[in-house]
Amino acid sequence: MRTGIVILPEHRWWIAEPKWRAAEEYGFHHAWTYDHLGWRTLVDGPWFGSIPTLTAAAMVTTRLRLGTFVASPNFRHPVSFARELLAVDDVSDGRFTLGVGAGGAGYDTTVLGGKPPLPRERTERFAEFVELLSHLLSQDKVTYEGRYYQAVEARGFPGCVQRPRLPFLVAANGPKAMEVAARFGTGWVTTGPPTEDHDEWWRGVARMAAQFDETILRTGRRTRVDRYLNLDSAPVYSLSSVACFTDAVGRAAELGFTDVVSHWPRHDGVYAGSESVVEQIAADVLPALG
16 A cells, blocks of 8 residues: 655745655655645635645655646646646656646636536546647647647657656546546546545445446556545545544555545644644554555
């Protein structure tokens, strides 16, 4: 079982840098940050761009995989975004993973003044977004004509450090998005179902894992797709205690997940907790997970 940690991009770098260094020193396999213009209850607080943050994190780490958790089409175009991804993949020397999702309702969909897409439009746009990004990151020149995105002789040189392109971690809870994950993803990540019942959340995760297995079989995917679980979409915060984290990791392993992701504790509000729990997990739990 591999473990990851999300560090929200809400701190000035002199505060954030030690957290990224610690994530590597503690033994986490991967570390992530959100890719939003503003997020939920934190929209009026400090917030920084994901790609510059991850580029800075790449400069102060050497082994830790880094990624977005997750980027979406809500405010990005694949052509310009691909250039940013090439840069962070290069600076990190091939340690970058693109976490990508369809994007939900909220601040990111309204701040630019556009009309939020309908659910079906969001799904169709997401499929185009991922497909075009895949082309742009693996080919020298791309022309693409879709309903939502176009590219005219878009250049991709010099290409990714990772070949044929950097890996995609595709977020998917529904059948259409799971098909995108099966087609383009090196990994699939789920948040599980929306519920306040902890046991029901785990039952929902089990159903989604089975559904993704069926999607893989139906699409004929032959290569391995890693399975990631966002533990903190559950009603109980995974780093509220060592016992809570250990229990969540055990349940995820039983369901066939290869990776779990938690969130760095904050002082208050969402993901409120103590950094001493992270330290204890690093000392007593992560070494046993390998």
